[in-house]
Amino acid sequence: MKALVAVLSLTLVFFLYHISADTLAPDSLTQRCCPNCTRTHIPKGKVTNVVMTHSACRLKAVVVTTVCNYEICVDGNWTWAKNLLADFEKAAAKKKSPSAPFNRLPCSKGSKKSVSLL
Incomplete structure (x- = not known):
């Protein structure tokens, strides 16, 4: 059970990081x-x-x-x-x-x- 929670937590962190990185990229293109x-x-x-x-x-x-x-x-x-x-x-x-x-x-x-x- 602990392993499942750890995997889900890491997946969530990776997903949130990926989304936040995507929102920053278009800003640099509009410079x-x-x-x-x-x-x-x-x-x-x-x-x-x-x-x-x-x-x-x-x-x-x-x-x-x-x-x-x-x-x-x-x-x-x-x-x-x-x-x-x-x-x-x-x-x-x-x-x-x-x-x-x-x-x-x-x-x-x-x-x-x-x-x-x-």
Whole structure:
């Protein structure tokens, strides 16, 4: 009886692992690449998300999403962009909501200085 329970438990664990791995795969296929990059400083308070483009992309870029929902492609080789990505990942790893210093300023739709580059 113990052997049957062990086999069923292992089968369940394997099945759950297989399902969770399948749900992650399509996300990597939907990664977008940047057609061009900029070297524009974006205030941390206006940043809601920071990610690196997929390794298959032609340009190495850091995609910064702002509070106004703009996605800006920043040169991935630029030290400022690397530091921004590292700071954002550090804040996320500490399980903080990226509120300090990230995502603390309101969207000011009237002053559109940022343009979506994606």
